[in-house]
Every structure is written in structure tokens, then in C-alpha cells.
Amino acid sequence: MKIEFEDGTRPLFSLVLTTPTKDTEFNLMDDILVDSETAGFLKGISFAWVKDKDRVLAVRADVNRSDVTKFIAPHLVRKSEIFLDDE
Numbered sequence: 039m040k041i042e043f044e045d046g047t048r049p050l051f052s053l054v055l056t057t058p059t060k061d062t063e064f065n066l067m068d069d070i071l072v073d074s075e076t077a078g079f080l081k082g083i084s085f086a087w088v089k090d091k092d093r094v095l096a097v098r099a100d101v102n103r104s105d106v107t108k109f110i111a112p113h114l115v116r117k118s119e120i121f122l123d124d125e
Contacts, residue, residue: 051071051076053113054073054075083101084099085097086098
């Protein structure tokens with residue numbers, strides 16, 4: 039899951055559901071605004087942005103599946119095992 043929108047100057051990327059408000063904390067990573075929760079997850083691991091010429095499409099991270107599942111599952115609206123199934 040990812041959420042992306044423009045803040046007027048930079049794209050915002052989030053791996054979790056984010057409704058930005060004036061109190062939302064962001065970090066600048068490679069000229070892309072990233073919510074603090076996603077930035078905390080990505081910090082210290084090797085990752086690369088998957089982009090087209092105008093926007094960020096996803097992030098490719100060198101992390102094991104169980105760590106990603108632990109991070110994303112609490113933010114899914116429905117039963118996480120359905121969305122995170124390998125099929």
C-alpha cells in the first residue's frame with residue numbers, strides 16, 4: 039500500500055494511511071517528503087525509489103518480508119492476511 043500526493047513542490051510518499059494535517063511530521067529523503075513513521079521504517083536499510091518521470095510509484099527496500107508485514111499489517115483496513123498472502 040502506498041499513498042502519494044503533491045504538497046506543491048515535492049511528492050509525499052507514505053507506506054501507511056496518512057491524512058496530513060499541519061501537525062503531521064515529515065522527513066525529507068532524497069527530495070521526497072516521507073511521513074515520519076515510514077521514514078523511521080526505511081531509516082538504516084537499503085532502499086530505492088521506484089519512479090516514473092513525474093512521481094514516486096513505490097519503494098524497493100532490502101528488508102525481509104516479516105519485517106514489512108509487521109510494519110504494514112496494523113494499518114490495513116481489512117484482515118491483513120488476505121492482503122499479505124503470497125498468492
